[in-house]
Amino acid sequence: MAALVGDAAYWLAEHPDIVGFRWSPSGLWFSTWAFLLGFLATYVSLCLAADALLRRRKQPLPLGPLPAAHALLMAAVSAAIFAGTLLSAVAEIRDTRWSWRGRSRTTPLRWLLCFPPGTRSSGRVFFWSYAYYLSRYLHAARGVFAVLRRRRGAAARALAHAASVAMAFLWLEFSQSFQVLAILASTLAHAVAFGFRFWVDSAGLPAARAARSGSLACQLGLLGCNLVCHAGVVWMHFGGAMAGGCSGIGAWVVNTLLNAALLWVFLHCYGGTRGVCDDDVVAAAAAATATVSLKKKKKKGM
Numbered sequence: 001m002a003a004l005v006g007d008a009a010y011w012l013a014e015h016p017d018i019v020g021f022r023w024s025p026s027g028l029w030f031s032t033w034a035f036l037l038g039f040l041a042t043y044v045s046l047c048l049a050a051d052a053l054l055r056r057r058k059q060p061l062p063l064g065p066l067p068a069a070h071a072l073l074m075a076a077v078s079a080a081i082f083a084g085t086l087l088s089a090v091a092e093i094r095d096t097r098w099s100w101r102g103r104s105r106t107t108p109l110r111w112l113l114c115f116p117p118g119t120r121s122s123g124r125v126f127f128w129s130y131a132y133y134l135s136r137y138l139h140a141a142r143g144v145f146a147v148l149r150r151r152r153g154a155a156a157r158a159l160a161h162a163a164s165v166a167m168a169f170l171w172l173e174f175s176q177s178f179q180v181l182a183i184l185a186s187t188l189a190h191a192v193a194f195g196f197r198f199w200v201d202s203a204g205l206p207a208a209r210a211a212r213s214g215s216l217a218c219q220l221g222l223l224g225c226n227l228v229c230h231a232g233v234v235w236m237h238f239g240g241a242m243a244g245g246c247s248g249i250g251a252w253v254v255n256t257l258l259n260a261a262l263l264w265v266f267l268h269c270y271g272g273t274r275g276v277c278d279d280d281v282v283a284a285a286a287a288a289t290a291t292v293s294l295k296k297k298k299k300k301g302m
Contacts, residue, residue, distance in 0.1 A: 012080075013087040013124055023121035023130060023172045030134065036169050040162050043140060047158035050147045060149040067145055068198055070138075075194035077135050081128055082187035088124030089180050112180050113229065114236035115247035119175045126172065132183050133168035139190075140165060163258045170255055176248035177236075178229040185225035189218040226259055 012018070025032045030039075054061075093108045121129070143158035151157070171179040237246040246252070 008083070009087055009091075012084040013091045018084075018088070018124050018127045021122060021124070021127035021130065023126055028130070030137065031172075036166065039137070040166060043143075043165075044158060044162050047143055047147050048155055050144075051155050051158075054147065054150060057150065060151075063145065063148060067149075070141055070145070071194045071197040074135075074139060075191050075198060077138065078187040078190035078194060081131050081135060082184060082191060084131065085125060085128040085180060085183050085187065088128055089184075092124055110236060112178070113232040113246075114177045115175055117244040117247055119247040121172050121175045125180050126175075129168070129171055129179055129183060132187065133165075133172055136161075136165040136168045160262050163261055167255050167258050170248075170251040174248035174251035176251045176255065177246040178233050178252075181229050182226065185222060189222050193218040223263065230256060230259070 023031065030036070089112070093111065140158075140161040143154070143161040146154040146157045170176055171182075233246055233249075233252060237249055
């Protein structure tokens with residue numbers, strides 16, 4: 001068991017490619033502003049156009065096992081990124097020994113919330129930040145699925161996925177503070193949520209209320225973590241807790257605005273009109289529940 005843990009720690013936090021990682025617009029996939037802006041424009045335009053073209057179509061397009069396979073892949077990728085980020089953060093704190101000998105005011109908690117000024121996007125945690133950034137493109141497929149399956153609020157969901165890609169890029173480009181905690185919270189929630197979605201789509205079909213509660217709990221957890229992290233950054237940067245402020249504070253302001261947009265999408269989905277966005281899990285579970293109920297009624301009628 002110890003050997004297995006040691007091997008996992010090596011491949012997830014101590015491999016030379018991970019330790020020596022450096023964010024650069026050359027030599028890395030999808031690392032330029034031109035690609036990012038081109039993708040966002042194309043993705044949003046296609047999703048909005050497809051949503052408009054399919055607006056009169058009442059029946060969703062059949063996607064077969066694709067959503068279930070995507071959910072399984074996202075669950076596995078999210079779990080790997082969570083484990084890698086956690087081990088890498090522990091290794092970085094261990095190797096740098098922040099303030100343990102009185103040479104700096106920075107502590108492990110402060111480092112997690114606020115990178116010191118001048119921090120460069122290199123090393124273990126930024127390798128996994130890059131992996132998280134790449135996973136946002138994979139995650140954006142859920143917006144396409146929502147449009148093709150005629151989910152209500154699909155356009156807003158596509159915009160939310162586009163904002164998520166942009167935020168992950170800013171984290172790397174400007175060495176933005178608090179991203180380690182944000183990645184840990186996001187990947188943990190996604191590993192659970194997408195694992196649940198795979199179970200719903202392929203292995204079993206729970207009640208609609210349970211599916212909705214699980215999806216809502218994950219989103220509430222993410223929102224709560226974002227609020228706590230942002231409050232911590234404000235305290236560290238503007239409250240003088242970190243000498244010189246936090247790294248990437250300009251990108252943090254943009255990130256805050258994008259998070260506000262994501263909050264609007266969340267409130268649009270779960271506020272006012274209940275269930276206006278009908279998540280994939282909820283919709284699948286509701287359809288299954290309705291099908292089972294219909295079969296029971298037919299049996300009683302016979």
